[in-house]
Amino acid sequence: MSRIVQQLMVYPPENLSLMAIPAEYINTDDFPCPTCKGMGWYWGENQGESAKHNCVECNGTGKMHAKITIEWRAGKLESKK
Numbered sequence: 001m002s003r004i005v006q007q008l009m010v011y012p013p014e015n016l017s018l019m020a021i022p023a024e025y026i027n028t029d030d031f032p033c034p035t036c037k038g039m040g041w042y043w044g045e046n047q048g049e050s051a052k053h054n055c056v057e058c059n060g061t062g063k064m065h066a067k068i069t070i071e072w073r074a075g076k077l078e079s080k081k
């Protein structure tokens, strides 16, 4: 089955001020929820009978997305021998 893959290329932004912008937040596009296969619900049992249950992972939306946090820090000095 075909899959859509999202990639993120990370590079420090120009004029980065570590004190003013310590972190960036990036939201991905939506992916189909892997638990309910994008349906927003799944079949389960309720008192011995089949019943639809809203998916608790995606809150019934059928979609998931990632919030990616990037924190910029100064590099470490290499020790001199």
Ligand SMILES: [Zn+2]
Pocket: 033, 034, 035, 036, 037, 038, 039, 040, 041, 055, 056, 057, 058, 059, 060, 061, 062, 063
């Ligand atoms: Zn789901």
